[in-house]
Amino acid sequence: MKTLIKNGSVYDSKNGLAGKYDILIEGKKIYAIEAEIKNQSYQVIDAEGKIIIPALIDMHTHLREPGYEEKETVKTGSEAAAAGGFSAVAAMPNTKPIADNPAVVEHMKHKAETAAVRVYPIGSITQDSKGEVLSEIGTLAKAGVKALSDDGNPVMNSEIMRRAMEYASAFELPIIDHCEDENLSQDGVMHEGYYSTIFGLKGIPAAAEEIMVARDIVLAEMTGIHLHIAHLSTEGSLNLVKEAKTRGVNITFEVTPHHLLLTDKIIEDYNPDAKVHPPLRSKRDKDILVKALKDGEIDVLATDHAPHTFEDKLGEFDYAAFGISGLETALALLYHNFIKTEIIDWDDLLRMYYYKPGEIMKIESEGLKAGARADLLIFDPEREWTVDKKKFKSKGKNTPFAGQKLCGKNEITFVGGKLVYDDRGGRNEILY
Numbered sequence: 001m002k003t004l005i006k007n008g009s010v011y012d013s014k015n016g017l018a019g020k021y022d023i024l025i026e027g028k029k030i031y032a033i034e035a036e037i038k039n040q041s042y043q044v045i046d047a048e049g050k051i052i053i054p055a056l057i058d059m060h061t062h063l064r065e066p067g068y069e070e071k072e073t074v075k076t077g078s079e080a081a082a083a084g085g086f087s088a089v090a091a092m093p094n095t096k097p098i099a100d101n102p103a104v105v106e107h108m109k110h111k112a113e114t115a116a117v118r119v120y121p122i123g124s125i126t127q128d129s130k131g132e133v134l135s136e137i138g139t140l141a142k143a144g145v146k147a148l149s150d151d152g153n154p155v156m157n158s159e160i161m162r163r164a165m166e167y168a169s170a171f172e173l174p175i176i177d178h179c180e181d182e183n184l185s186q187d188g189v190m191h192e193g194y195y196s197t198i199f200g201l202k203g204i205p206a207a208a209e210e211i212m213v214a215r216d217i218v219l220a221e222m223t224g225i226h227l228h229i230a231h232l233s234t235e236g237s238l239n240l241v242k243e244a245k246t247r248g249v250n251i252t253f254e255v256t257p258h259h260l261l262l263t264d265k266i267i268e269d270y271n272p273d274a275k276v277h278p279p280l281r282s283k284r285d286k287d288i289l290v291k292a293l294k295d296g297e298i299d300v301l302a303t304d305h306a307p308h309t310f311e312d313k314l315g316e317f318d319y320a321a322f323g324i325s326g327l328e329t330a331l332a333l334l335y336h337n338f339i340k341t342e343i344i345d346w347d348d349l350l351r352m353y354y355y356k357p358g359e360i361m362k363i364e365s366e367g368l369k370a371g372a373r374a375d376l377l378i379f380d381p382e383r384e385w386t387v388d389k390k391k392f393k394s395k396g397k398n399t400p401f402a403g404q405k406l407c408g409k410n411e412i413t414f415v416g417g418k419l420v421y422d423d424r425g426g427r428n429e430i431l432y
């Protein structure tokens, strides 16, 4: 069956698209994109007034399966991704057991076969992500991991990180680095600064992140690997990465929507849903990240979707789990705050949230063109809605954006030619 999407405003400058086009989908692929395609009894979707772009790729999600199915599963996480406008996500290895061996990776790949979006596994750098003994990186590479990371835990031992980089480079895998010096972060629960003092909470200094960014830049330079910094959150980290780039170090970094939008002040009501690693930083850090966004300096946007149960987040701020459930708010937050306000445009978004993640993980990301896989989203820029965690497909309802009024929402997601998410008229349906 062929589906014809008519009259949408299509953005994908890499494929020379900016303006009104009709898109014809046949099977898994885009069959044609033309100024006008006549309807020959195709199934028609009217996209008048809507935006059409390639569906996004989130290279930092936690799907929790196996082991923490009460927080999320590949099914629920992939449905959340489809609802959020993603066609693919990369799953971090901090499951139980940790994805430090091919069996766990194969399990993930098996689950992914029936998921709403494509799921790419990331293998752990060290066994059990303990930072002590390297995982069998060769066998993980063979099993098909797209990157290596001990995300959630830092690799504290520099010698181990050096060897990991050497192995990773032999298999051409990037290392995604959760930068945190545990001796500095200790049992901190929020950013260390004015507000941690006022609120009486233990702080995590910016230096805990920056020291590890600096160390791993040095090691990346020494080993020549591709280093990707996860959830970069401070001015100092940004400066270190920018300086390393000028020296030709093979380094990229990602920033999350929450670090671009929220600051440590929000902790004033002790909402555990705002507790996250790295912590929400100072206004200065946030403003500098937004400036980097505007100046085109950010390589990648990623959610760090970290779903937790209500119970994990219950109780005192000190004891709540770290993490924010982000897949279902990311695109709308970025549109509402940065595209609508003309800080970035749709092509900037695609660079950071589609092309670059595709390039880093070496996965299909051809964009919108005849013959390419039909992965696209239809976005309603006028639609006003309120973030309602009860409507999340994710099991993780832990969002600090609950109740926020936003303008603009993903309405339809196609993955491999299949309409997997349909929110026309607010139906919020997963179909696959």
Ligand SMILES: NC(=O)N[C@@H](CC(=O)O)C(=O)O
Binding pocket: 062, 094, 151, 152, 153, 178, 275, 276, 277, 278, 304, 306, 307, 322, 323, 324
């Ligand atoms: N970001 C978080 O606060 N939590 C992540 C781990 C991580 O990304 O470091 C998690 O797995 O819950």
Ligand SMILES: [Zn+2]
Binding pocket: 151, 152, 153, 178, 230, 231, 277, 278
């Ligand atoms: Zn992390």
Ligand SMILES: [Zn+2]
Binding pocket: 060, 061, 062, 092, 151, 152, 304, 306
């Ligand atoms: Zn993470």
